[in-house]
Amino acid sequence: MAATPADKLKLFRIRRAPKGGRKAAPGPDIEGKILDAAEFVFGHFGFRGATTALIAKKASIAKPHIYYYFEDKEDLYRAVLERAMNMWARDIDSLDMTSDVETILVRYIHRKIDFSRDHPHLSRIYANEIISGAQFIGSFIEKVSTPLLLDKVKTLDHWAATGAIRPISAVDLFFCIWAMTQAYADFSSQMIIMKRKRQLEEADYDAAKATIVQLVLSGLGLQGYDRSADQAPPAKRSNTKRGT
Helix, strand or coil: CCCCHHHHHHHCCCCCCCCCCCCCCCCCCHHHHHHHHHHHHHHHHHHHHCCHHHHHHHHCCCHHHHHHHCCCHHHHHHHHHHHHHHHHHHHHHCCCCCCCHHHHHHHHHHHHHHHHHHCHHHHHHHHHHHHCCCCCCHHHHHHHHHHHHHHHHHHHHHHHHCCCCCCCCHHHHHHHHHHHHHHHHHCHHHHHHHHCCCCCCHHHHHHHHHHHHHHHHHHCCCCCCCHHHHCCCCCCCCCCCCCC
16 A cells, blocks of 8 residues: 555655664753754754754753764754654644635644744755755655645645635645745844844734735635636726826
8 A cells, every 4th residue: 555645754754774773862851952952053054064063062962962862963964854844744734624725724824934933943944955955855855745735735726626716826825835934934034134123023923924814815815805806807997096
């Protein structure tokens, strides 16, 4: 029996198999601390600029402790990418496509903004990896993320075919949602400067959710949109200026 996308999500890994097995752990919760620190350091300095010394310092551990869990810097980088990819894949895999259209899309947009707020470094690491050619995550995208996405696209295509939503390229809709929501992690520095703030606040993320939801739902004809306008001839524009 062929594996489903959810099965692949459980089986597929980005990290390579360890050479000769993992060493005994030096203490509880240290692996999580290392991953959190690596997420921060890789997010700030990229793969080339990051060092295991910086990661150990950020995690407040001795550098040798890293090698109880990870073979080298690349293995640790792969582990961070695996964390990001699995979180994102589970987000889309968990979409309940049996709910009403608006609820599904609103929940997904909110979840993606929450991810950008709570895991900005993971989002930047992913973005840098994609820009660099997806060397480490290309197989994951091909074998896990793509089947999960196309499964949801089928439902959106069905909604469009039945008139539940305005006709649209469902794949590109997801691309647009990702671009809009991930911008609040990847380009937060620009937003902070232009909003003249020290950091983005909860109100900024709430405003982002509301704005993106409005754009997406309106574009799909789910919010104040008259579907009959698609079939009606365009109204003639008046040359009369307002207020005159």
